[in-house]
Amino acid sequence: MMPGAAAEGRPTPPSTPEGAVPTVAWKSGDASGIPGAVELLDQTRLPETQVALRCGDVAPLIDAIRRLVVRGAPAIGVAGAYGVVLAAQEAKSPAAFRELCRKLREARPTAVNLAWAVDRTSAADPEGRDPRRLLAAARRIHAEDEAACAAMGRHGATLLREGGTYLTHCNTGRLAATGIGTALGVLVTAHAWGLRPKVYVGEVRPLLQGARLTAFELQERGMDGVLMPDTAAGALLASGRIDGVLVGADRIAANGDTANKIGTYALAELARANGVPFWVVAPTSTIDPSIADGTSIPIEERAPEEVRGWRKEATSPAGFPVWNPAFDVTPARLVSALVTERGVLRPPFELRRTLSNR
């Protein structure tokens, strides 16, 4: 892998901008951290209102994870890790602790990071007798996520030019992680380095993560951002104004085929047709070496109601059939580079070998 040589001595941006509400935080009145509570930036109320939701017990935290108060696999993982500390504070017996942890890890069964983080944290004290020990384990997971984001940001920012214009997709910033994020974290890093990136983002129907969350992050960091309808991406990429496309990933097959938020594949194809580089930014934990290529990645289809309207207002005829896939697969041949916390990988991708070179 290429070392991020140009990154040496350059500043690392803060995970949370000055004065903003962190995505996930552990709060306590005691210096030891115990007793304490999890505070989540309530993303269901963005971009209108920035307010923290305090969860002092496991039940409200599970509810918050289910309602997408916190979303993004790494952020959910860290919230779950702190949830294990809540479980230890609350449980009156080892059996009760284990039961709370079981419920917590199932709050969103598809988010693999949640189960992983709950299991790893609770392994530090399997009977839940010492919340301080569990808090230390949760904080390690939190710190590792921040460090991985910072490293991806440094490696990725070396690909960008001063004053360049970039397109990103969905939300892959601090609201999806506890660090600065993946693809958006690269742009945030470039901003901290004084490269003045201009960032276009589509709305990303149906859930509008681009309009609601990425635009919010660009605004709170004082970055130069432009929102457009998803339908405008083709015209933008054909305009010659875009220096690169940066996206995150939900799962990457051994050959580099990448599953990500619906709409990613179209951006990759349009970038290729117009000679624009297409970069995937994701930690190596996103690589699934058990999957040879993208044809084996299952694609979740979500509820038709997400497409039939916006919040409570219908925008289509009642009961009209809907196809609402949450992800699509971008073939590895369209990926110009894969940016991980360990450096920048170029095609052809042989990711099983990459992972074994730890």
Next chain:
Amino acid sequence: MMPGAAAEGRPTPPSTPEGAVPTVAWKSGDASGIPGAVELLDQTRLPETQVALRCGDVAPLIDAIRRLVVRGAPAIGVAGAYGVVLAAQEAKSPAAFRELCRKLREARPTAVNLAWAVDRTSAADPEGRDPRRLLAAARRIHAEDEAACAAMGRHGATLLREGGTYLTHCNTGRLAATGIGTALGVLVTAHAWGLRPKVYVGEVRPLLQGARLTAFELQERGMDGVLMPDTAAGALLASGRIDGVLVGADRIAANGDTANKIGTYALAELARANGVPFWVVAPTSTIDPSIADGTSIPIEERAPEEVRGWRKEATSPAGFPVWNPAFDVTPARLVSALVTERGVLRPPFELRRTLSNR
């Protein structure tokens, strides 16, 4: 041009489905048609409510055109033609008639059909003394639009296979015309022929003409339709399920480069990448022989408010910069065929020669 041989003896679908409110109609209690009023299907209330708005004078008709109660260039043209009859009924002098016609033709300055239809109708009786004569002229324009749509439908439907699955964009059906429309009219014709086309359509942010209008038309005709987020178009075209993409056009350059609703170019590029035919359906009046290629077609940018939210609800941070182009240009090299009322044209397109062969 290829004659629509396979179309002979096949049924022509009605412009308005049985029992539905017509897009534009002239209504009168008198057999002569005079006095009468224009009735418009209020498209601002679709898909929730199907109700006609009656305009007995020119002022409410102008207001309705401005508020997009009626939209789509051919439909606006026919509404304007009937508006000239209203002007003659209402005006107390030739000067007053001319003034009402002037205001009418400027209700939407960018819709070239409106000025053309007002001028052509009023030329039948320039002083506005004989509403019956003007009504006959307006009815000729209305009948010509219906006939052109029916012919495009017949020519285009010969391209489709029985039981095929197609993707369309925006709204190009009876709500955009007074006949069955252009691209959607082809699919409606195929349905009337018993070919059972399955029709996918994106929502088409920001104004949701796909979700609000095309889904409504598919439902009212009892056709097999599926709505998806605009972001899903790439995955759909990569899936192998689509037999062809059908779109309309706002303006076509002499070389075949086509300006159409934003998002069209992306569908063309994605169709090409996946081996799917891409068909443009438009009357020859859409061809602008004065424009050599797409680089000279001006692209209208619309208000940021259309993208910042849905109706009165904000979906992005207040004041965030927006890019909202209304159209994009699809290069002729991506167009598999151009379907007009005179037949099916194949590339290379030499449209100046086509127009001179009337």
